[in-house]
Amino acid sequence: MQIERLIQLIFYLIDHKQVTAKELAAFFGVSTRTIYRDINTLTLAGIPVVTTKGTCGGISLLDGYTLDRxxxxxxxxxxxxxxxxxxxxxxxxxxxxxxxxxxxxxxxxxxxxxxxxxFSFWGSDASEKIKISDLQIAILSKRVIAFDYFNSEMETSRRAIEPLRLVFKSHAWYIIGYCQVKQEIRTFRLSRIKKLQVRLETFQRDLPKDYSLSAQKSEEQLPALKLRFSSKAVHRLYDEFSEEQLIIEEDGSYVVSFQAELNNWLVNYLLSFGPQVEVLEPELLRAKLKEQALKISELY
Known part of the structure; x- marks a missing residue:
């Protein structure tokens, strides 16, 4: 289309400074007459194209011209x-x-x-960034990918999925795809993917138009959590929770309320705060945390 050629012509002139009509015609696969018509169109549109005749002449943009003008x-x-x-x-x-x-x-x-x-985490190597490039290629070429996956319960499984969309949400990357093992669309967190392989096997599936990542984990289905954090944990609280979730108590402690799945990942996450956190609700999470803490104490 002419409009696409005109835009490419501008960039070509910016990159090559000065060229001949014959060179442009060969590059774009058109006649020199078409090139001169394009130049006339650009001039009428306000693009300062300069045509110089003679042995050292040619076609160029006004010296110092950039697209911002x-x-x-x-x-x-x-x-x-x-x-x-x-x-x-x-x-x-x-x-x-x-x-x-x-x-x-x-x-x-x-x-x-x-x-x-x-987007990589502190201490990670280049392989974490390469993952995204590999996934982009797999999604666009519709090629099946395989990988080892660690779920929230720290269980490992080998998965083969048809990758459909790459998503960055809530401080993390996710890949959405049709899992050939579970035979349904699933969401996988990239940080839990290991030994990623892009296979030669292709697929034709597309992500349903009505698919919504937010709808996969409705907050109505998640239990409410209420935690009390010591003031010593404040440096992490403002990194990992929104201000709306934090309530400062008179003694300087913080009460945090949010919703989450009661799984091993959550228990281990809370344990990373050590004695700086106390679970107020629900009772089931208090019991899980106590059980895990006792197991840790038995090691010492």
């Missing part, structure tokens, strides 16, 4: 650049090259660089 505001350029930075943090294929090109085109709007995005 005609198509995008500096704020819009910054938003595009930040989006690419987020993709780069996931090791998204070709994001590095795209970021470099956009950085050159939008150079006046991107100084100084103020944002750095890294």
């Amino acid at each position: 005609s198509l995008l505001t500096k704020e819009e350029q910054q938003n595009i650049y930040q989006g690419l930075q987020i993709l780069q943090a996931t090791k998204f294929p070709t994001s590095e090259l795209a970021l470099s090109k956009i950085g050159t085109v939008f150079r006046e709007a991107l100084q100084p660089k103020w944002l750095e995005v890294d």
Whole structure:
């Protein structure tokens, strides 16, 4: 389409400084007459295309011209650049090259660089980022993936799924797909996936249009928790809970109320606070925590 060729023509001129009509015609697979018509269209649209005749002549953009003076505001350029930075943090294929090109085109709007995005956890290696790139390839090419998975009960199983969507929600990455073992759509947390393999086997399934990740774990189905934390745990509370969930008591302690599954993961999470947390409700969680604490004490 002409509009796509016109946009590509602008970027080509920015990247190559000065070119001939013959070179452009060969690159875009059109006639030189079409190229001259495109140049006329760009000029009428306010793009400063300069045509110089002679031995050293050619077609170029006005010296110093960048896209921010005609198509995008500096704020819009910054938003595009930040989006690419987020993709780069996931090791998204070709994001590095795209970021470099956009950085050159939008150079006046991107100084100084103020944002750095890294989704990996402290101490992790590059393999955590490679996972996302592999999953992106698997989803787009509709290839089955296999992996070892650790669930919330710390049970390990080998899974083969048809990956349908990659989601970042509540500080974590998830892959949504049709599990060939359970024969239903399931959600898997990436941090619990090990030994990921992208198979040659393909599939045709799509994620249902009415699928909702939020609907998979309705808060109405989860028990209410009430915990009391010592003031010594405040540095973690504000990292891991919202302010609406925190109530400061007169003695300086914090009462936190939220809803969650009563599983081994939750018990181990609360144990990581040591004596700085007391379960007030429900009684079942108090019993589970006490049982696990006694098992730990028997080791010493």
